[in-house]
Amino acid sequence: MSLSIFRHATQRKDLTSIWRQYTTAQIFGNAGAAEFVAAAGSVDSIPKLHGLPEVIVTGRANSGKSTLFNAVLGRKDLLHTSKKAGRTRELNFFRVGREPGKLILVDAPGYGARGRPQWGAMFDQYLDTRKELRRVYILFNAKHPLNAFDTQMLAHISSKLISDRGRQPFTLQAVITKADSIPSDKIPETIAKMRKDIWEAAPLCLPPVITSATMHPPLGIDEMRKNIADACGLLSPR
Ligand SMILES: Nc1nc2c(ncn2[C@@H]2O[C@H](COP(=O)(O)OP(=O)(O)OP(=O)(O)O)[C@@H](O)[C@H]2O)c(=O)[nH]1
Numbered sequence: 001m002s003l004s005i006f007r008h009a010t011q012r013k014d015l016t017s018i019w020r021q022y023t024t025a026q027i028f029g030n031a032g033a034a035e036f037v038a039a040a041g042s043v044d045s046i047p048k049l050h051g052l053p054e055v056i057v058t059g060r061a062n063s064g065k066s067t068l069f070n071a072v073l074g075r076k077d078l079l080h081t082s083k084k085a086g087r088t089r090e091l092n093f094f095r096v097g098r099e100p101g102k103l104i105l106v107d108a109p110g111y112g113a114r115g116r117p118q119w120g121a122m123f124d125q126y127l128d129t130r131k132e133l134r135r136v137y138i139l140f141n142a143k144h145p146l147n148a149f150d151t152q153m154l155a156h157i158s159s160k161l162i163s164d165r166g167r168q169p170f171t172l173q174a175v176i177t178k179a180d181s182i183p184s185d186k187i188p189e190t191i192a193k194m195r196k197d198i199w200e201a202a203p204l205c206l207p208p209v210i211t212s213a214t215m216h217p218p219l220g221i222d223e224m225r226k227n228i229a230d231a232c233g234l235l236s237p238r
């Protein structure tokens with residue numbers, strides 16, 4: 001094959017990526033356009049969508065997963081939330097942006113004492129097979145130190161971060177939620193301890209974004225939008 005053919009292919013690839021770049025306002029600015037598109041309650045029912053990049057959230061039940069994605073979307077209750085742990089019981093797929101959409105957010109059931117083995121199997125199947133997956137967000141409630149379920153999950157996801165061929169299929173990002181629920185003078189030491197525990201359990205995990213969905217204005221939500229867009233390769237370099 002001649003060298004000029006390779007050059008042509010490279011140029012086309014560069015142009016494609018230019019067309020696909022946005023600002024976070026262009027991605028998340030139209031809150032009304034976000035839409036629930038599918039749910040999966042079992043390993044067999046994980047939907048085929050149209051190849052949009054995806055990110056998924058995990059964390060102990062009640063850590064604020066659904067609330068965080070509502071905040072990222074600028075919506076109050078597109079995703080169902082509850083004071084009672086165990087509210088989300090399926091993988092729920094939400095399209096961001098008007099059709100055909102720009103990316104997909106996947107809300108997931110929580111793990112830990114309120115989790116269920118079949119939810120774990122479904123989450124694992126998703127991680128192992130989803131080609132569109134770009135980043136897993138693992139949430140920790142600032143009010144509670146990491147427990148054995150958390151460190152086990154961090155190690156488990158870490159084991160999937162590098163494939164047998166040495167490729168990284170997706171990345172892992174920590175998020176500390178409910179920062180408003182600890183006294184402000186305790187925040188630095190609480191965050192430092194959680195950071196250390198996360199790093200010890202999963203050195204490849206990206207250091208935590210600190211969030212509160214209930215503060216006015218909310219904390220860390222713009223950073224989350226940027227982080228998600230970046231993970232999906234959608235962010236323009238400016
Ligand atoms: N104070 C405070 N409460 C929050 C925050 N985020 C979520 N919550 C509350 O935490 C509770 C659980 O929130 P959810 O978003 O339903 O949590 P989840 O992780 O999706 O829970 P499951 O689906 O049951 O696993 C709700 O009562 C939320 O209002 C936050 O930033 N600050």
Ligand SMILES: [Mg+2]
Nearest residue numbers: 065066087088
């Ligand atoms: Mg939930």
